Amino acid sequence: MDLAFLHPLYEQPGPWASVYVNTSRKAEDTAQEIRLTAQAMARELAGQGADEATCRAVETAIDEMRHSPDPHGRALFARDGRVVLDPPLARPPRGISWAEWAPLPRVAPLLELAGEDPVAIVAYVDRKGADFELRSALGRKEAGTVVGQQWPIHRTSNVDWSERHFQLKVENTWEHNAAEIADALSVCQEETQADLLILVGDDRERREVRERLPQRLDDRVVEATHGAGSRLLDEDVERIRAEHVHQRVEEELDRFRAARAPDDEGRAAAVEGIPALVEAAREHRLEELLIIPEGADAHQEVWIGEDPDQLAVRRTDLKTLGEQRSWPARADDALIRSAVTTDAIALSLEPVAATAEGAPSGGLGAILRWR
Numbered sequence: 001m002d003l004a005f006l007h008p009l010y011e012q013p014g015p016w017a018s019v020y021v022n023t024s025r026k027a028e029d030t031a032q033e034i035r036l037t038a039q040a041m042a043r044e045l046a047g048q049g050a051d052e053a054t055c056r057a058v059e060t061a062i063d064e065m066r067h068s069p070d071p072h073g074r075a076l077f078a079r080d081g082r083v084v085l086d087p088p089l090a091r092p093p094r095g096i097s098w099a100e101w102a103p104l105p106r107v108a109p110l111l112e113l114a115g116e117d118p119v120a121i122v123a124y125v126d127r128k129g130a131d132f133e134l135r136s137a138l139g140r141k142e143a144g145t146v147v148g149q150q151w152p153i154h155r156t157s158n159v160d161w162s163e164r165h166f167q168l169k170v171e172n173t174w175e176h177n178a179a180e181i182a183d184a185l186s187v188c189q190e191e192t193q194a195d196l197l198i199l200v201g202d203d204r205e206r207r208e209v210r211e212r213l214p215q216r217l218d219d220r221v222v223e224a225t226h227g228a229g230s231r232l233l234d235e236d237v238e239r240i241r242a243e244h245v246h247q248r249v250e251e252e253l254d255r256f257r258a259a260r261a262p263d264d265e266g267r268a269a270a271v272e273g274i275p276a277l278v279e280a281a282r283e284h285r286l287e288e289l290l291i292i293p294e295g296a297d298a299h300q301e302v303w304i305g306e307d308p309d310q311l312a313v314r315r316t317d318l319k320t321l322g323e324q325r326s327w328p329a330r331a332d333d334a335l336i337r338s339a340v341t342t343d344a345i346a347l348s349l350e351p352v353a354a355t356a357e358g359a360p361s362g363g364l365g366a367i368l369r370w371r
Contacts, residue, residue, distance in 0.1 A: 053081030090117035295363010
C-alpha cells in the first residue's frame with residue numbers, strides 16, 4: 001500500500017479521532033441506521049475524552065453518508081473540530097462500526113480494509129472491437145469502447161483463388177482490430193493505473209490482443225475462459241482480484257524471507273521484532289513494512305514524541321534522545337507513521353497469514369533500504 005495519502009495525518013499533532021464505519025448492511029432503514037451510528041460514534045469518542053468540536057465533526061460526516069453510503073464503509077480521521085481524511089474502504093470492518101481517541105490516528109486497519117484493492121480493466125473482446133469495464137471493490141463503471149473495421153470478419157469454406165483472397169482480408173481485419181484494441185487497452189491502463197487486465201472472449205481473439213499488448217503489461221494480464229459476448233459475474237472478477245492479491249503478498253513475503261538471511265558480515269536486509277523495527281525506523285531504513293493485523297507485536301505499546309523520528313521501546317529512551325514530551329502508542333501505528341514520513345510502503349499479510357511460513361515473528365517485520 002502506497003502510504004503517501006496519509007501525509008496530512010502527520011502534519012499536525014494529536015490526539016486523533018479514528019472511526020471505522022460499516023455501511024455494508026443494506027436495509028430499508030439504512031439511512032436511520034447511519035444516523036444512529038453517527039450519534040453512537042460521537043458518544044463513544046466523547047466518553048474517551050475527545051473534544052466536543054471533533055465529536056460534532058465526526059457525527060456530521062457520518063450522518064452525511066445517508067445520502068450516498070459507500071458499499072463497504074469509510075474511515076474518518078479527525079482532530080480539532082475537523083475531519084482531515086475520510087478514505088472509502090474496499091471491504092467492511094469486522095463487526096460493527098467503532099471509534100478510538102488516541103495520540104496517533106489508528107491507521108493500521110486500513111492496510112487490510114483499503115490497502116490491497118486491485119483495480120481491473122475487464123476487456124470484452126470480439127472480432128469487431130471491445131468494451132472496457134473498470135472494476136474494483138467499490139463497483140464497476142464503463143471505461144470505453146473500441147470499434148474496429150467491420151468488414152470482412154467471417155471466413156468462408158471455399159478454396160478457390162477469390163475466396164482465399166477474401167480470407168486474407170479477414171485475417172488482416174482481425175489483426176487490425178486486435179492491434180486497435182491492444183493500443184486502446186494500453187492507454188486505458190496508463191490512465192487508470194489498473195493493476196489487472198482481464199481479457200474475455202474466444203481463445204483466438206484473446207490471444208491476438210494479448211500478443212499485441214506492450215511487454216510492460218505482461219504480468220498484469222489474465223485471460224478468462226468465457227466465450228465471446230458473455231459478461232463476467234462479480235464473483236469471477238472477485239476471484240481473479242483475490243488471486244492477484246494473494247500472489248502479490250506471497251511475492252513480498254518471499255522477498256522478506258530472502259532478505260532475512262544474513263550476509264557474510266552477519267547483516268540482514270530485513271528485521272522483525274519491535275526493538276529492531278524501532279531502531280530501523282529511527283534511522284529511516286524502512287523500505288516496506290509487513291504487518292499481520294492480529295499479530296502479537298502489532299498492539300504492543302511503544303513510546304512516541306511529536307516528531308516521527310521520536311520513537312522508542314521505553315519512555316526513558318526518548319528522554320535520552322532529548323524528547324521531553326512523550327505518549328504511549330500502538331507499535332503498528334507508530335511504525336506506519338515513520339513509514340509515511342520516510343516514503344516507505346506497507347503491506348498486510350492477512351491474505352496468507354493462516355498458511356504463511358517464515359512470516360515475521362510477532363506479526364511485524366520490515367524489508368530495509370540498506371543493511
